[in-house]
Amino acid sequence: MNDIPNAQAQGLAREPSIGALISQTRNLSAEQVEQVLAYQRQHGLRFGDAAVQLGFASTDDVLFALAQQFQYPVASNTGPALSPELVSLSQPFGAQAEAFRAARSQLLMRLQQQGREPRALAVVSPEPGDGKSFFCANLAVALAQLGGRTLLIDADMRHPRQHQLFLLEGQGRCEGLADVLSGRAGQGVIRQVEGVPSLFVLPVGTPPPNPLELVERPAFGLLLRDLLGRFDHVLIDTPAASLGSDSFVIAARAGAAVVLARRHQSRMAALQDLVGSFSHSPAEILGVIFNEH
The missing domain is CATH 3.40.50.300 (P-loop containing nucleotide triphosphate hydrolases)
Incomplete structure (x- = not known):
């Protein structure tokens, strides 16, 4: 038996992937995404780790994407400037x-x-x-x-x-x-x-x-x-x-x-x-x- 109600399961399925979130944050081109995917398959890595190793994203970008998936509000590197005290x-x-x-x-x-x-x-x-x-x-x-x-x-x-x-x-x-x-x-x-x-x-x-x-x-x-x-x-x-x-x-x-x-x-x-x-x-x-x- 599925413990997650159908509506909730469908909602979870619609959550954007880490790859999609990183691509959106860093405005990666289709060619760059393909490079990351190829590197990911070749080395058995997660998308975020592969993007970091290729220099297309930072560790902070990966953490920001994870925070978005878990609906945890944090500041984006590409967002509006914030007071350093926050x-x-x-x-x-x-x-x-x-x-x-x-x-x-x-x-x-x-x-x-x-x-x-x-x-x-x-x-x-x-x-x-x-x-x-x-x-x-x-x-x-x-x-x-x-x-x-x-x-x-x-x-x-x-x-x-x-x-x-x-x-x-x-x-x-x-x-x-x-x-x-x-x-x-x-x-x-x-x-x-x-x-x-x-x-x-x-x-x-x-x-x-x-x-x-x-x-x-x-x-x-x-x-x-x-x-x-x-x-x-x-x-x-x-x-x-x-x-x-x-x-x-x-x-x-x-x-x-x-x-x-x-x-x-x-x-x-x-x-x-x-x-x-x-x-x-x-x-x-x-x-x-x-x-x-």
Whole structure:
């Protein structure tokens, strides 16, 4: 008996081969494809290995083709330019990307405790420069690579960066969270990330003069509740704790937080003060992560 339903089996049969994907990526001519096939038969190799040995493709091209077959979003060498900080996309098989996958697994296990309501995850840190935006962007990519709809909210209305990391500035006037909370936003403030179908970003938009007041308003909590019903994962980038109470308020609205510290930079006293400030908060601290980037 065939364990795969007919519809699924037909779908699998229609998956493009590694050879077809490499040929498309590298724009190989019919003559070059024939050379690869002949070399493949002669030496008993896979198409990708034969193409690499003939110099028609790179190892990265083969990994990219495999990722496409397994519906695993990664950056193509021939695709649009990306911020070098998006290592989960540009270097998906490297040590840094693996570290983000490990962090993803640990955080998901703690977020998905039985009997708990769905919660957003706020990333907080003591000082500017601790790497929250870098961490949030790559963790969001890692979450989206699981296939669930993932939303990254840039709530750092003091020093926003997510619109730069995901190249949203070139898409016209970039409205976002601040515009929504002030009642000034139009449609389409949530942007889908090109090349990662399940990843969406809500940028800050117009930097406001009153960021703390905006996140303290009931509208922010209502917005999060609505978004948690529309997305599988909601991740929030926050301002440094030393700049104000924004991160504390945002984490309380989210319900869960992870503290980020930077190796050789974060001060222990500031880190202890930050963790201690959550002792009477409704937000649950899921752990402390040290950024070595």
